[in-house]
Amino acid sequence: MLRVSAIAEGAGVPTSSLCCEGFLGQAKTTSVGLGYPNLALATVPGHVDVQSENELRSNVLGTTVDHVIRNLTGEIAAVQATKDPAPDEIVFQGSFEEVNRLFLENGWSDGLPIVPPTKEKIAAFLAFTDLPPDHAIGKLLPDNRLATVWNVAVNGVMAGCRPEYMPILVALVEAMADPQYGVEHSGNTPGAETLIVLNGPLIKQLHFNYEQGALRDGFQANTAIGRFWRLYLRNVAGFLLHQNDKGTFGNTWRVVLAENEDSLAKMGWPTVAADMGAPPGESAVTISRFTGGNVIVSVFGDSAEKLLPYLGNALVTHTSWELVFTVGLATGTYRPLLVLSPLIAETIARTMTKAEAQEWLFENARMPAQLFEKYLWGWTNLIPGKRTLNDWVRLGKLPRVFAGNDPNRLVPVVTKPEHVMIAVSGDPLRSNCYLFVHNGMLGFPTTSTVKLPQGWRSKLRDAQG
């Protein structure tokens, strides 16, 4: 909404942006990053989702219309830019406690103590990349700040990372800045959180946990890099709670999920990175935003045919409003992720490839069409027009498998079999799995290959003592 207004103002046309009352603060901070801190906002009192037609009309006539007129015809106060510190400028000198107090008070920390980012520590991180410190990786909305190698190192230090994690941190920010990912949506109200999936030789070289407790904090590489992600979103992209981050509830950041590549090799199944097109033999990170998930406990059976129905049921029962990313808001962008323990994956792999397991789930994990449509525009107001799935098929937006007039016909929850992503990790000898429910184009799966510096092996040897 505000990006529209910024473009129009730049083209010489005055604008008024309509905001529900609770979103005025976010709109003001987002406007700064767009280069127009004083974008004119028109208030819609309360939130429209719970207002009757009369209440909505009364609120628009009583408040919004006057704001729109004021915004388009009245003078709006000019704003001046404030000066930011230079990247290598020392902004403070003090004790550990004093530094942490400063960072908390300025919103530069997540609430946990940070490692003070001194030039000496930053230099150690910079030694693990061949890129110069001022190399611009990209621009990150909503603040529209430059992502640089320097500030990757700064936030890596703060998060408690080790210097040798630097190549992964740079790859992560490259993925974050990729327009396909959609970082600008990271403050949306569902509060989805990114999961980082790591593949390649760095899993073992940097001692990532990929077995029991794979999604729990407790291993430095998994934990510190997960924390880095959220700190970077805060400090460089600009996602702060009560400002640009409007997650109604939100989640804490997730630790890095490393795949069990020994198990994958044994089965002959491709890794997540390989599915995403990463070159074989190289390490890569894949990022994607998930609204939530659930553990699928004690999956029971000695064959793929006995195991897959439970997994398919989880896929259907945990997918709800996210179906707006299967069709409607951003058609074909829903990418749920099933994490299989090696025990379950290897049992399925006795008779199926990964692609065959995905095909089975596409064919069998289905829900009644009328329930699907309730999520789109019955229980939610997310898709205007009340189009049925059959309408979407006729418009050419959905494949034929969704067609039909029987409201109880069963339809898939994704548009292609390969859209159900599958990873292998967790306790190798337990029969539990995990399903992540996806936020569609508002955090679309994006992979970045990790580039190692020259002399990686000797540098790593020195760093690891």
Next chain:
Amino acid sequence: MNRRNSSSDYEVVWPRSAKSVEIKPLARRLDTLDGKTVAFLWDALFRGDEIWPVLKQELSSRYSGMSFIDHDSFGSTHGDEEHRVLAELPGKIKSMKIDAIVSGMGC
């Protein structure tokens, strides 16, 4: 922000980075809405389809000769049409002779 030097002190840098956009002035506001063309752009969310008609009716009653361009002339500003709609907007502002834009819904 600097203070006393001590062997236990840390000299720290800023964890953010410069904004990559300049602060720009807003467009000149209109002297009146009489006879002006106002376009509505919508992200297809949060009851904009109910709000636009109310706005249109009320603005028309207060100002003479106004005309309106509805959101469906542009497409949705959120979701899979967003990048196309935003890229086309400057051209459409000129070709449709748009005087002002109302954009919604931030909810």
